Amino acid sequence: MALTFELTDRQVQKAEKWLEEHDCPAKKFMEATGSSPALGERVRFIFIPTMLGTIPVVECSCKAYEFLIGWDDL
Numbered sequence: 032m033a034l035t036f037e038l039t040d041r042q043v044q045k046a047e048k049w050l051e052e053h054d055c056p057a058k059k060f061m062e063a064t065g066s067s068p069a070l071g072e073r074v075r076f077i078f079i080p081t082m083l084g085t086i087p088v089v090e091c092s093c094k095a096y097e098f099l100i101g102w103d104d105l
């Protein structure tokens with residue numbers, strides 16, 4: 032059995048916006064030290080199965096996270 036998880040376009044946009052805008056110590060550290068890892072190293076996506084459906088979460092390497100779903104998505 033294969034499990035496939037997808038983000039909608041809107042959720043991808045929300046994730047990218049949040050990654051840019053949240054107050055991120057990891058990002059500040061990278062900017063201060065001039066190190067810039069390739070795209071993707073900072074980010075994890077987590078999918079939580081619930082009775083209401085799968086809830087996608089984006090997590091930054093600074094341990095901050097954001098739910099990529101709103102009440103209108105349920």
Ligand SMILES: [Zn+2]
Binds near residue numbers: 053055058093094095
């Ligand atoms: Zn962060």
